[in-house]
Amino acid sequence: xxEQGNLLAIEGxxxxxxxxxxxxxxxxxxxxxxxxxxxGANGAGxxxxxxxxxxxxxxxxxxxxxxxxxxxxxxxxxxxxxxMTLCPExxxxxxxxxxxxxxxxxxxSRRDKSEAAATQADxxxxxxxxxxxRDQLAGTLSGGEQQMLAIAxxxxxxxxxxxxxxxxxxxAPQIVDTIFELIVRLRDRGAxxxxxxxxxxxxxxxxxxxxxxxxxxxxxxxxAADLRGSGDVERAYMGSH
Amino acid sequence: xxIPGYLKATAAALLLAGTSMSTAVxxxxxxxxxxxxxxxxxxxxxxxxxxxxxxxxxVDQLNAAGGILGMQIELIVKDTRTDTAQSAVAxxxxxxxxxxxxxxxxxxxxxxxxxxxxxxxxxxAASSCASTPTLPDAVGPYMFSNYTADNLQAAVLASxxxxxxxxxAYILLSRDTPYTEKLPEYFAEAxxxxxxxxxxxxxxxxxxxxxxxxxxxxxxxxxxxxVIQTAAYEPDFPAFIKQLRAAGIDTPVLGSDGIxxxxxxxxxxxxxxxxxxxxxxxxxxxxxxxYEVAYEAKYGEPNDTxxxxxGYDLMMVIAAAIEAAGSTDGPAIRDxxxxxxxxxxxxxxxxxxxxxxxxxxxxxxxxxxxxxxxxVGDYSPDPSMIPAP
Amino acid sequence: MEIFVQQFINALALGGTYALLALGLAMVFSVLGLINFAxxxxxxxxxxxxxxxxxxxxxxxxxxxxxxxxxxxxxILMERIAFRPVRDANTATMLLTSFAVSTILHMLFQNLxxxxxxxxxxxxxxxxxxxxxxxxxxxxxxxxxxxxxxxLLALTVFLRRSILGIAMRAAxxxxxxxxxxxxxxxxxxxxxxxxxxxxxGVAGVLWLAQRxxxxxxxxxxxxxxxxxAVVLGGLGSLPGAVLGxxxxxxxxxxxxxxxxxxWLPFRESITLTLVIxxxxxxxxxxxxxxxxxx
Numbered sequence: 001x002x003e004q005g006n007l008l009a010i011e012g013x014x015x016x017x018x019x020x021x022x023x024x025x026x027x028x029x030x031x032x033x034x035x036x037x038x039x040g041a042n043g044a045g046x047x048x049x050x051x052x053x054x055x056x057x058x059x060x061x062x063x064x065x066x067x068x069x070x071x072x073x074x075x076x077x078x079x080x081x082x083x084m085t086l087c088p089e090x091x092x093x094x095x096x097x098x099x100x101x102x103x104x105x106x107x108x109s110r111r112d113k114s115e116a117a118a119t120q121a122d123x124x125x126x127x128x129x130x131x132x133x134r135d136q137l138a139g140t141l142s143g144g145e146q147q148m149l150a151i152a153x154x155x156x157x158x159x160x161x162x163x164x165x166x167x168x169x170x171x172a173p174q175i176v177d178t179i180f181e182l183i184v185r186l187r188d189r190g191a192x193x194x195x196x197x198x199x200x201x202x203x204x205x206x207x208x209x210x211x212x213x214x215x216x217x218x219x220x221x222x223x224a225a226d227l228r229g230s231g232d233v234e235r236a237y238m239g240s241h
Numbered sequence: 242x243x244i245p246g247y248l249k250a251t252a253a254a255l256l257l258a259g260t261s262m263s264t265a266v267x268x269x270x271x272x273x274x275x276x277x278x279x280x281x282x283x284x285x286x287x288x289x290x291x292x293x294x295x296x297x298x299x300v301d302q303l304n305a306a307g308g309i310l311g312m313q314i315e316l317i318v319k320d321t322r323t324d325t326a327q328s329a330v331a332x333x334x335x336x337x338x339x340x341x342x343x344x345x346x347x348x349x350x351x352x353x354x355x356x357x358x359x360x361x362x363x364x365x366a367a368s369s370c371a372s373t374p375t376l377p378d379a380v381g382p383y384m385f386s387n388y389t390a391d392n393l394q395a396a397v398l399a400s401x402x403x404x405x406x407x408x409x410a411y412i413l414l415s416r417d418t419p420y421t422e423k424l425p426e427y428f429a430e431a432x433x434x435x436x437x438x439x440x441x442x443x444x445x446x447x448x449x450x451x452x453x454x455x456x457x458x459x460x461x462x463x464x465x466x467x468v469i470q471t472a473a474y475e476p477d478f479p480a481f482i483k484q485l486r487a488a489g490i491d492t493p494v495l496g497s498d499g500i501x502x503x504x505x506x507x508x509x510x511x512x513x514x515x516x517x518x519x520x521x522x523x524x525x526x527x528x529x530x531x532y533e534v535a536y537e538a539k540y541g542e543p544n545d546t547x548x549x550x551x552g553y554d555l556m557m558v559i560a561a562a563i564e565a566a567g568s569t570d571g572p573a574i575r576d577x578x579x580x581x582x583x584x585x586x587x588x589x590x591x592x593x594x595x596x597x598x599x600x601x602x603x604x605x606x607x608x609x610x611x612x613x614x615x616x617v618g619d620y621s622p623d624p625s626m627i628p629a630p
Numbered sequence: 631m632e633i634f635v636q637q638f639i640n641a642l643a644l645g646g647t648y649a650l651l652a653l654g655l656a657m658v659f660s661v662l663g664l665i666n667f668a669x670x671x672x673x674x675x676x677x678x679x680x681x682x683x684x685x686x687x688x689x690x691x692x693x694x695x696x697x698x699x700x701x702x703x704x705x706i707l708m709e710r711i712a713f714r715p716v717r718d719a720n721t722a723t724m725l726l727t728s729f730a731v732s733t734i735l736h737m738l739f740q741n742l743x744x745x746x747x748x749x750x751x752x753x754x755x756x757x758x759x760x761x762x763x764x765x766x767x768x769x770x771x772x773x774x775x776x777x778x779x780x781x782l783l784a785l786t787v788f789l790r791r792s793i794l795g796i797a798m799r800a801a802x803x804x805x806x807x808x809x810x811x812x813x814x815x816x817x818x819x820x821x822x823x824x825x826x827x828x829x830x831g832v833a834g835v836l837w838l839a840q841r842x843x844x845x846x847x848x849x850x851x852x853x854x855x856x857x858x859a860v861v862l863g864g865l866g867s868l869p870g871a872v873l874g875x876x877x878x879x880x881x882x883x884x885x886x887x888x889x890x891x892x893w894l895p896f897r898e899s900i901t902l903t904l905v906i907x908x909x910x911x912x913x914x915x916x917x918x919x920x921x922x923x924x
Contacts (some may be wrong), residue, residue: 080812109812269762286745453640476841507749
């Protein structure tokens with residue numbers, strides 16, 4: 001049973017790739033308006049959780065309750081249309097499309113095209129660099145710019161919740177700061193965010209609450225302020241909880 | 242009562258074994274087995290399927306008239322799927338089932354594959370419609386041809402061309418099959434032997450469809466040809482003649498039996514005046530006309546290709562050879578077959594005597610006129626004018 | 631000079647047909663990673679639809695439309711019945727499925743219709759030629775060039791302007807992420823098959839107008855040419871497929887037109903050798919992406 005007020009509740013989720021169990025028994029909740037961060041070492045199963053939630057990989061066990069309904073096993077396009085989206089690890093912008101086309105396809109799930117155009121104007125205002133290069137192919141953008149585009153594209157579907165997978169991956173430190181500022185701004189504008197990160201300090205700085213995943217299990221959770229600097233996270237990473 | 246599945250299977254197997262045993266016993270006394278290993282699926286299906294229909298019609302008529310040597314004919318048909326290896330397997334199966342003569346595929350490669358098996362078993366065999374004159378010698382003394390040989394057709398076309406006063410010829414050939422390559426070459430050889438001049442040789446690939454490059458070349462020839470000869474057939478012939486006529490070239494075109502098909506008569510203006518050779522013309526009162534009637538009665542649709550008639554012819558030749566041999570012994574049938582003279586078949590008369598197993602038979606010339614077939618004449622060329630294979 | 635212009639037009643007309651076929655193959659490949667070897671049978675279906683329509687007394691232009699519609703519908707059904715159940719299987723399974731579809735259709739045509747070719751009478755006006763100076767351009771050639779140009783323009787507009795079109799281009803790069811945009815995977819794949827069927831139908835009409843008959847196996851050779859064109863242009867690249875079709879036609883026509891007579895028997899091998907050399911220089915194809923080589 002999900003608690004009242006949870007936008008997304010993952011309950012007892014397991015993900016398997018053949019004989020390999022990537023996620024064993026993960027449960028977490030995200031309430032409306034929160035930034036929740038999911039931390040863990042490389043290979044802990046963070047991306048597997050996000051991909052399973054979105055229907056990109058099969059859910060072996062457990063439930064994915066979004067707005068009170070179990071969406072586990074639904075195809076990604078249906079989940080997006082319900083209002084949950086994923087900004088995938090490694091950005092995955094469509095390098096063969098222009099920036100404007102990337103944004104346009106981001107709004108594919110929306111019926112009202114004039115509202116979609118308004119969102120696009122909004123995003124271009126938020127990311128002036130994208131506006132300048134709107135007719136350029138996305139493949140010509142730098143890594144940081146591609147990350148901005150990936151986030152803007154995800155926002156084009158006007159999601160109730162965005163799953164952000166490793167937005168800082170492979171970016172220079174100043175750019176990472178810019179991206180994190182943007183994430184806070186998006187939350188301030190009403191978005192709910194589930195953030196998967198390896199950069200623990202930065203993630204806990206902007207998050208309301210956090211979970212720590214180690215070898216497929218949630219081993220630690222709590223308000224970000226409690227997790228920050230307590231040393232528990234570090235110990236959980238090392239697997240000595 | 243419920244019968245367990247395995248019991249049903251056993252009962253069915255016993256039943257099957259029982260029937261096949263009884264036919265085997267019966268066959269020794271009252272049946273004579275003829276085998277047909279043909280490509281009834283795959284790329285030979287357009288030739289072997291019609292041949293089979295003709296063969297079946299002949300078997301019906303022969304059986305109704307009392308069979309061969311007083312025995313009913315049992316036709317055993319094996320599909321080779323137009324696969325050369327499978328052609329050998331099917332031939333072996335036919336040998337094992339005790340056929341006394343074998344019909345093999347319409348194309349040289351599978352025909353040879355089946356033929357060598359029949360040869361080894363000393364069972365006479367013939368291809369239903371392969372027209373390459375070197376086929377029997379490629380296999381051995383038990384292999385016969387049946388269909389009008391390429392060099393025979395080519396000789397008839399060449400003498401017709403010279404009769405018409407054509408001096409300069411262009412030939413269009415494809416090296417993809419012996420038929421499309423050799424027939425125009427035989428034509429050129431005979432045409433030159435009769436005093437004509439070969440202007441140029443064009444080449445195409447079977448199925449290429451686009452003849453624009455070749456047509457543009459013909460347009461630039463000097464001297465311009467008076468006649469164009471080709472053994473191209475569907476889909477190449479229609480594509481070629483359309484593009485030739487579209488380019489404004491109205492040179493007469495001589496084709497071969499490959500274009501004896503409804504498509505040619507549906508081509509409209511472009512095919513007007515095309516002359517082609519084939520195995521026979523169903524003129525009023527001819528045996529071929531009677532054949533066409535019997536065909537329509539059996540199959541409920543008019544015959545649309547001469548390959549059914551030549552299949553019928555071959556079955557009649559086999560029957561004549563066995564009757565002449567007076568036995569079902571392979572070597573006896575072979576010798577009798579090799580000495581057959583003027584066997585009456587649907588398309589006319591067939592003679593094997595002194596022909597080295599490549600028969601002499603009539604060649605008909607036809608003209609396409611107003612979407613109909615018009616008989617130009619029947620030809621039996623002087624053997625000296627036929628190019629050596 | 632005149633002969634060069636004439637052969638150029640010849641190559642352009644042939645290239646158009648190759649391009650339409652190759653584009654259809656590439657369209658399906660780009661969303662599914664499948665080379666559909668049953669693509670040629672869509673042309674055959676166009677042929678039989680036209681044959682039966684004309685036999686039923688339907689006027690030629692309407693028979694053409696029915697033929698194209700039949701190929702489009704058949705392509706969509708092919709995806710729904712044969713390919714959707716194995717969509718998540720590996721590429722080899724899908725490839726084998728396409729061979730199976732092709733073989734089954736051959737059998738059905740041979741045994742339910744006829745192993746012999748069926749004539750498709752083409753109106754006489756389509757067989758003529760337009761003479762411009764010393765040039766002679768066949769009506770079918772004009773139709774081929776016109777149809778190719780119009781279809782390529784329409785397809786470009788569709789792929790650039792519509793959401794589904796943009797989604798198809800996106801899917802050619804990254805299908806899972808395209809689904810994350812809320813794009814329905816079935817819709818994208820069905821559309822790709824539908825368009826490939828439409829293109830095969832139009833190419834089929836042009837092909838049939840030249841050959842004048844339909845037979846069960848007629849689709850094999852064109853699909854082989856289209857496959858060469860797709861590989862030449864770069865697997866997964868739609869403009870590449872079109873370019874590949876034209877380049878292949880230019881190589882073929884030039885060799886047939888200008889090769890010395892003694893060399894003519896080797897023209898097909900020379901064509902393939904040239905294609906292989908081009909691929910050695912550019913392994914990813916003429917317009918392929920380096921990262922697209924899978």
